[in-house]
Amino acid sequence: MEIAVILSGEHKTLPPSEVKNLLEAENAKYRIKYHRDKLMTLEVQADKIPTLSRLAYTHEISQIISKTTPENLDKTIKSIPWERLIEGDFAVRAKKIEKIPIDSPIIEKKVGAMIKEGHPHFQVNLENPRTLIRLIIEKDKIFITKRLYKIDKKHFNSAKPHKRPFFYPGSMSPKLARCMVNLSGVREGERLLDPFCGTGGILIEAGIIGVKVIGADIDPKMIKGAEENLKYYGIRDYELIRADARSLKLEKPVKAIVTDPPYGISASTQGEKQEKLYREFLKTAKYNLQEDGRICIATPHYLQLENITDEFKIKEKHAIRMHKSLTRIIYTLEKSGGSYHCK
CATH class of the missing domain: 3.40.50.150 (Vaccinia Virus protein VP39)
Known part of the structure; x- marks a missing residue:
């Protein structure tokens, strides 16, 4: 499975090292495909992913559904088989990895409406959705993901x-x-x-x-x-x-x-x-x-x-x-x- 790990920006080397050491401790086969600032994407055994929920210097772990560009976002969203991915109610949230002139609330509302239009029976829940679709946005690319784990900051x-x-x-x-x-x-x-x-x-x-x-x-x-x-x-x-x-x-x-x-x-x-x-x-x-x-x-x-x-x-x-x-x-x-x- 290909996953996206949103790292905390508190330190440059500790967050990615923590991810790698934890996977190696579990004897997980993995390959880092992309790493830039607060974002790391990896190919990793699906059964080893739950162990990442114990990370400290990470915000979220998500399954990558698709990768696209800002220009092709609409087309990509329409091509995804959402009925296989969304369980229960859902919400769309955007995370900008770098400062770019994109209005997160606008893109969230737009993508949510497109998903709902193709699947009228889906229910939107902006407070506590069972399925959270996370758009991870960089200057020239957008990762469309489904959140698997959110690290408990409250603890x-x-x-x-x-x-x-x-x-x-x-x-x-x-x-x-x-x-x-x-x-x-x-x-x-x-x-x-x-x-x-x-x-x-x-x-x-x-x-x-x-x-x-x-x-x-x-x-x-x-x-x-x-x-x-x-x-x-x-x-x-x-x-x-x-x-x-x-x-x-x-x-x-x-x-x-x-x-x-x-x-x-x-x-x-x-x-x-x-x-x-x-x-x-x-x-x-x-x-x-x-x-x-x-x-x-x-x-x-x-x-x-x-x-x-x-x-x-x-x-x-x-x-x-x-x-x-x-x-x-x-x-x-x-x-x-x-x-x-x-x-």
Whole structure:
């Protein structure tokens, strides 16, 4: 099936990388046919598409019905067998990927009327249609699609750190936490460890999508708070351990380690101490990770993992500017011996 993925514009490299890593984790056969800014189109196995509903930096996933140009839109709409595609009531919505002089409400009304004219029995529902026909518009092309999944923005808003039962400053946003879980390649039913779990933000996002989670923290207050948060979000398959990440040794290795270790603002005084923390943690992480497992870790920009570890090879590296004095680096790491490439 050919699908269109409308990516968020929050970051240049994270959204497409999240899509690719998730499909690869599911052993899906796919081919990227087109990628420009916020739009990616792919040929992918139909049975693997539902897993994309767990993406963070994506707005929608749609089935591509047809591709056309603005000049040929009317002709294309009339040629489509809508009776095979529209179930129940429907609505038409347009999404402009770039700034172009096209009035979205006008084109939506026009295409909706054309579909209705050819199929008078179809019912229009502009509030909550069962079938949403999405027109994805670029300057020289229009993708006519049927929406399959809309990513739940409400969750990422309601799960913000300050809205959880237990809050501590400096917690990662749920959207970035979910993205890191996806970059790690962990699948539903597999095990994930966050050895610096804090208030449990990463564990929450992994648990919601059916991953078995293990959290560790040296601070007993964090362990208690993380448990409170996990229970609040209905996550039951978890294990919490009070432990120092540098000496933690699990009985059984996990598929993924996803974590956001603590760091200070000062690169000069804190940097040396933090480098030692990361180095010692990564040595232990190698013991706790399966041979085919992966680490996804956030670091401040002044800590370059390339210079800290030879236990792991860097698969990907993404920079996220937080403010003028801090950029976060999101690394994905694999055990040494694998291929080495940065994206």
